[in-house]
Every structure is written in structure tokens, then in C-alpha cells.
Amino acid sequence: MIHPSRLFVKLSASPRVDGEIVACGTKYDPITEEEREIVETLNSMYMLLTRFEGYPLPAPQVISNELGEVAEELRREGFGLTKIEQFKYDDPEVALVSKIVLDETRYVYCTYRNENDLQSLAHECQCTVLECGGGEATVEAPSKFHALRFAVQVPLRLHGSAAIGLTQAAATERFAKAERHADSEFAAFSKIGAEWIIHRGGDPLPPPRRTNTAPDRILYLDIVGSSELVRERGRRYLEGIMSRVIDVINEEEGVVLDHRRGGDDVIARFPTKSRALRAAIKIVGRLTEDDVKIKIGIGDSRGRAAENAVTVRERVDYDCSYIAFRFGPYLVAYVEPPDYAVRIFGRIPSESVRAVGASAIVGSLTALHPYLALPFFVYFPIAAAHRNRDSASVAVVWFLIWVLVTLSAAWFGLYVREHYLPRPLVLEMNALFSQLMNLAKTMAARAGAGTP
Numbered sequence: 001m002i003h004p005s006r007l008f009v010k011l012s013a014s015p016r017v018d019g020e021i022v023a024c025g026t027k028y029d030p031i032t033e034e035e036r037e038i039v040e041t042l043n044s045m046y047m048l049l050t051r052f053e054g055y056p057l058p059a060p061q062v063i064s065n066e067l068g069e070v071a072e073e074l075r076r077e078g079f080g081l082t083k084i085e086q087f088k089y090d091d092p093e094v095a096l097v098s099k100i101v102l103d104e105t106r107y108v109y110c111t112y113r114n115e116n117d118l119q120s121l122a123h124e125c126q127c128t129v130l131e132c133g134g135g136e137a138t139v140e141a142p143s144k145f146h147a148l149r150f151a152v153q154v155p156l157r158l159h160g161s162a163a164i165g166l167t168q169a170a171a172t173e174r175f176a177k178a179e180r181h182a183d184s185e186f187a188a189f190s191k192i193g194a195e196w197i198i199h200r201g202g203d204p205l206p207p208p209r210r211t212n213t214a215p216d217r218i219l220y221l222d223i224v225g226s227s228e229l230v231r232e233r234g235r236r237y238l239e240g241i242m243s244r245v246i247d248v249i250n251e252e253e254g255v256v257l258d259h260r261r262g263g264d265d266v267i268a269r270f271p272t273k274s275r276a277l278r279a280a281i282k283i284v285g286r287l288t289e290d291d292v293k294i295k296i297g298i299g300d301s302r303g304r305a306a307e308n309a310v311t312v313r314e315r316v317d318y319d320c321s322y323i324a325f326r327f328g329p330y331l332v333a334y335v336e337p338p339d340y341a342v343r344i345f346g347r348i349p350s351e352s353v354r355a356v357g358a359s360a361i362v363g364s365l366t367a368l369h370p371y372l373a374l375p376f377f378v379y380f381p382i383a384a385a386h387r388n389r390d391s392a393s394v395a396v397v398w399f400l401i402w403v404l405v406t407l408s409a410a411w412f413g414l415y416v417r418e419h420y421l422p423r424p425l426v427l428e429m430n431a432l433f434s435q436l437m438n439l440a441k442t443m444a445a446r447a448g449a450g451t452p
Contacts, residue, residue, distance in 0.1 A: 004352075008345035009046045013337040018315040019052040023093035024337070028101070035101045038278060041285030042097070045321075046342055047334040049093045052315055055329045059083075059192040064208045066145070066191075070152055071208045077156060080202025084181050084188075085195040087328070096327055100281070102166075104272040106147035108139040109171040111160035121157055125150035130168075135160075138168055143272045148189055152198055155185035163188035193328035216273045216298055216326060219254065219266075219280060220305035221245060224293035224319055226264035235262055241292055242266065245283050252279040257302070267302055273325075280323040281334070288321075293336075298325040343394040351384065351398070358402075359409035366413025367421060369433045373413065377406050 006024035014021055025043040030036040041047070055062060060081050064071040108127070112118045118137055122129050127141045127150050141147035147164045154162035163178055164187075165171030178188035178197045186199035198205075223229065223241065230238055239262060246256060249268045252275045259266040270276040280296045287294065297309025308324040312333045316322065320336035358380050365373040381402040385395040417426060 005345050006046060009337050009341045010048065012341040012345060013048055013335075016317050016338060017048065017050055017335060018317075019050040019333075021048050021050050022332075023049045026093050026097050028094050028097040030101070032101075034278070037285065038101055038281050039097070041281050041288075042334065045285065045288055046337050046346055047284075048337055049096065050312075050333050050335050052312060052331045052333065055192060055326070055331075058206075059194065059196075059329065060203065061206050061209065063191055063196070064205045066148065067152060067205075068208050070149065070156075071205050073156060074152065074198060075205050075207070078200050079155065079198050080200070080204050082181065082197050082199065082202040083194050084178070084197055087190070087193050087195070092327075096332075099327075100274055100277045102274070104143045104274040106141045106144050106164050106166065107168045107171045108141060108147050108151050108154075108162050108164050109136070109168065109175045110139065110151065110154045110158070110162035111136050112154070112158040113160065114158070117158055121150060121153055125153070138171070148191070151187040151189060155187055155198070159185060161186045161188075164190070193330075216300045216304075217270045217276050218257075218299055218302055218305045219249075219268045219270065219276045220297045220299075220302065220309055221266050221268075221280075221283070222295050222309070223264040224295055224321075229292065238262070238264060241287065241290065244286065248279050248282045248286065251282070252276075254279055267305070273298065277323070277325065284321045284323065284334075284336070292321075293319050294321045296321075296323045298323070340391065340394060343388065343391055344397050351401075354384075355402075355405050359405060359412075362406050362409035363413035363416070366410045367417045369429055370410070370414065371433065373406075373410055377403075377410070380406050 003025070010021050010024040024046050026039055026049075028035075028039055030039040057065070063081065067074070107130075110118075112132075112135060115132060118132060119129060122139055125141070126146050127139050129137055130140050131138045139147075139150060141150060141164075144164070151162035151164050154160050161175065161178070161182070163171050163175035165174050174188050174195075178186055182197055182199040182201075184200045186197045188195070188197045190196070223238070226238060242259070242263070245266060246259070249256060249266070249270075252270060254268040254270045254275065257267045257269055268276075268279075270279065276298050280298065283296070284294055295309050295313060297305040297307070297312075299305035299308050308326070308331060309322075311331060312322055312324040312335070316335060318338050320338070322333045322335040324331065324333040326332070358376070362373045362376050362380070365376070381399045384402040385399040388395045388398045
């Protein structure tokens with residue numbers, strides 16, 4: 001279903017955002033109350049999912065960095081990397097919201113030789129063996145990051161193969177698919193918008209340049225224009241805002257790493273990236289009525305989270321709230337559109353309902369007699385401007401839109417009057433209107449004559 005208001009908001013914001021606006025709001029269908037809050041925030045604020053740039057490093061380097069010392073061991077043992085499929089997201093915003101609202105738990109289907117070694121590796125990687133026997137096992141990982149660190153060590157330490165999936169069935173299916181591409185032990189997974197396998201015979205892994213010790217779960221938040229906010233509303237008001245921010249962080253099981261009382265920023269760590277994103281969206285949504293702009297960055301370290309936030313700020317030429325993070329091979333962000341775009345185009349649904357009724361009135365009256373519709377040519381545009389009086393430019397735009405609406409309805413009424421109404425009825429209506437006008441003139445003349 002096409003949402004005209006979202007389309008117009010997206011188009012009007014595009015010139016002011018140095019990036020590709022993928023979507024406005026989301027079409028994701030929520031089920032739970034928490035999902036509903038996330039979806040309603042994205043839709044009510046017309047948040048723009050914007051893609052800014054590709055990952056600054058090649059995908060193999062990103063994977064090597066994430067594996068760290070394990071990558072070095074894989075290199076020594078002759079394991080390499082092969083991309084077996086590039087993902088194509090038909091609806092990237094729905095895919096993203098799914099990742100945000102769903103649990104980040106991942107499953108690994110693997111084969112092994114020694115059960116004790118399996119249990120030991122799972123414990124080291126903070127994973128849980130759900131089922132094992134006959135040389136095969138299903139392992140639950142708290143996040144994709146933990147699942148990857150477990151899976152790539154299966155060929156090294158368990159002399160078996162492994163595949164990661166969002167569900168146990170998906171992991172098993174990926175395992176079967178990867179078997180067709182590898183002649184020896186392997187680890188199959190998705191990363192940076194593609195599906196990969198690590199196996200002997202693949203392209204050599206590059207040496208890790210830095211070691212990622214955690215997934216993207218660090219949140220950096222800063223209040224935009226906090227100095228002016230304090231001058232206008234006082235420091236206690238800012239403290240109240242930050243208190244509500246920290247409440248949401250706690251709600252999503254985050255841990256505050258840095259915040260000074262009275263300060264306008266906070267750094268927090270979350271169990272998973274999904275929880276960090278959920279917290280960010282909730283914070284932006286719950287503070288929207290306070291007219292507070294917030295910039296948020298999410299990354300695998302404090303520096304990376306702040307860097308993501310700063311990069312997006314440089315690409316948007318107006319003050320707004322936004323959430324910057326990595327999704328697949330890109331830096332993306334949920335960006336609040338310009339105020340004027342929401343004020344003008346965000347009101348299309350409500351104004352459209354009024355326009356239907358107004359068009360029916362103007363068209364019907366015009367069909368009876370054009371003069372009957374004249375008062376509404378003035379009333380409807382002025383009423384529209386009054387409803388949008390919070391901004392002079394927005395009021396002017398809606399005034400002009402309503403002038404076009406009434407003119408279009410009048411033209412349609414004239415067309416119906418000319419081509420579809422019986423001619424005797426038209427003549428009778430003209431005669432009746434003339435009589436009414438003459439009566440009005442006579443009464444006005446009498447009233448004037450009686451005036452001293």
C-alpha cells in the first residue's frame with residue numbers, strides 16, 4: 001500500500017540529506033506491544049531510513065577484524081574465505097525492523113568428534129548446547145557475534161563443520177547449502193550483506209588490523225542544542241530529559257558507562273545490537289513531544305559509535321534527531337525529516353478526508369447553481385490555513401492546495417451541470433435562484449428605505 005504522505009515527506013527531504021533515502025516509516029506489521037511502540041515511532045515521526053556510504057573496509061577485512069586472534073589461527077591452518085551469495089533485500093526497511101524487534105539469538109548447527117570439546121568451546125563462547133549426539137549438535141548463541149566466534153572455531157578445534165541461522169531450521173538449511181561449496185570442514189554464516197563460508201581452499205583471510213571484542217552494542221547519545229535548552233528551560237529540565245533517557249536504557253538491560261549529572265550526553269552498553277537500537281528508537285519517540293533533538297550513534301566501541309553519529313551529522317543540513325549505525329555493508333541512519341515536510345505532507349491523510357467532503361459539497365452546490373458554492377471558495381482555504389497556522393509558510397501552502405481542491409470540485413460540478421443534469425431542471429434552478437435574488441434585493445431596498 002502506498003502512503004502518499006510518506007512519499008511526499010521522503011521526496012521533500014531528499015535534497016537536504018546527502019544520502020539515499022530508502023524508506024519513510026515502515027511497513028512492518030507489529031504483533032507485540034513492544035513491536036508496536038517501535039513501529040508507531042518510526043511511522044508517526046516519518047523517520048527516514050537513509051543509506052549513507054559503504055563500509056570503509058573490504059568485507060574480508062571486516063570479518064578478519066571481528067575474528068581477531070582466531071583469524072590468525074585460521075590463516076596458519078590454511079583456511080580461507082569464499083562468498084557464496086550476495087543478498088538482495090527487496091524490502092530493506094522491513095528486513096531491518098525485523099532485526100531490531102526480534103530477539104538476536106542465533107543458532108548453530110554443527111558436527112563434532114568429541115563432546116567434551118564441544119561443551120568446552122560452547123562455554124568459552126558464552127553459548128549453550130541445546131542438543132547433541134551422534135556427532136551433530138545444535139547450539140544457541142546470545143547474538144550473531146557470539147555465534148560467529150563459536151562457528152569458525154568448530155573446524156579448528158572440533159574438526160567438524162558449522163552453520164549459523166536465525167532459527168535451528170535455518171542453520172540446518174545453510175549447513176546443507178554450504179556442503180555443496182566446501183570439500184572439507186567449514187563454517188557458514190552471513191555478514192556484510194552476503195553469505196560466506198570459511199574453509200580450506202578459500203581466499204586467504206587478511207591479517208586482522210584490530211580486534212573487535214564485542215558486537216555493535218555501544219550507544220553514544222548527545223542532546224542537540226543543550227546550551228540553548230538550559231537557557232530557555234533550566235538545568236533541571238535537562239536533568240529530567242536525561243533521567244528519562246537512562247530509564248529507557250535500563251528498560252532494555254543497558255548499562256550506563258559514562259554520564260555526568262547535569263550533562264547532555266551518555267554512553268551505554270547493551271547485551272545486543274538489537275537492544276541498543278530498540279532503546280535508541282524508544283528514546284527518540286518518547287522525547288518527541290518535548291521538542292528535543294537527539295543524535296545517537298551505535299558501534300562496537302565508544303569511538304566508533306561517536307564516529308557514526310558525527311558522520312551522519314555532516315550529511316544532514318538541518319537540526320534533527322537521528323540514529324546512526326551499521327546495517328549490512330552500509331552506514332545507515334533513521335533520520336527525522338525537516339519540520340516543514342511533516343507539517344505540510346504529514347497532514348495529507350487528515351486533510352484528504354476533509355477534501356473529499358468539501359469536494360462533495362462544492363461540486364453538488366455548483367451543479368445546482370455556481371453562485372451557491374461561492375462562499376465555500378473562501379471558507380475552505382481559509383479554514384485550512386487556520387488549521388496549519390503554527391507555520392506561516394505551511395499555512396500558505398495548504399491555502400493554495402485548498403484553492404485548487406475547491407476549483408477542481410467546482411469544475412466537476414459545472415461539467416455535471418452542463419452534461420448530465422436535465423435541461424428543464426437547470427432552467428428551473430436558474431429561475432428559482434433569480435427569484436431568490438430578486439426577493440433579497442427587494443427586502444434590502446425596503447430595509448434601506450426604512451432607515452432614517
